[in-house]
Amino acid sequence: MDDDAPDEAFTDLRTRHLGGWGVVQIAAGTGLAVYAMWVGVLQPGFRRVPLKLQVPYIPASKAQVKNVMTLMRGRTGDLVDLGSGDGRIVLEAYQHGFSPAVGYELNPWLVRLARFHAWRAGCHGKVSYRQEDLWKVDLSKCKNVTVFLAPSVLSLLQKKLQVELPDDALVVAGRFPFPDWSPCRIEGQGVDRAWAYSMQAQRQHTRIQTCLPGGRLFIGSSPLQYRA
Secondary structure: OOOOHHHHHHHHHHHOOOHHHHHHHHHHHHOOHHHHHHHHHHOHHHHOOOHHHOOOOOOOOHHHHHHHHHHOOOOOOOEEEEOOOOOHHHHHHHHOOOOOEEEEOOOHHHHHHHHHHHHHOOOOOOOEEEOOOHHHOOOOOOOEEEEOOOHHHHHHHHHHHHHHOOOOOEEEEEOOOOOOOOOOEEEOOHHHOEEEEEHHHHHHHHHHHOEEOOOEEEEOOEEEEOOO
16 A cells, blocks of 8 residues: 555645646536535535535546556446546446446536536436435445545545445545555556455455454454464
């Protein structure tokens, strides 16, 4: 695990030139301050989202999308993007053969932007963008999961993923790694880096690290004598 990855990513994001279209897209996601204030006052549901779980929208770069797809190479079936933003990961996944490809995003304006991207790419009705809280999404049947979220969210999300995902699932995180997981593969450099995690390997690693009283190491359902 690269402990400097979050600091390095934030530094790169501050200095990266987004271009005109990038600025427009950020405005679509973050230029809704008046609307957000109105929602925060008048809609109790929005106020229940803790501040540390509110993630600022930053569009994924072409390099980030490419690295995510590289780590997903050889995988098939469904793909779910949690916090899908403008939907580009979902759209790219569909074009790489993943189906169904679904994005979950709480910001209604970003959901609309994602659907516009899909329509412009000729994929209207072929991909799905849903305005839903990712914490309430049932992931028990998901085999391929992608996330571009802040470290504060990833530290909590890893618990949900470990409880719900099947053993053959692969999780790919872009921009920031999961703080307590060991990746099976890493692709790219700097802010464009992506990390892949095998759920089966992650669960095995967690079991090995779990010790019982009396100096016994717990592996699966059987205790093993542990010697320091």
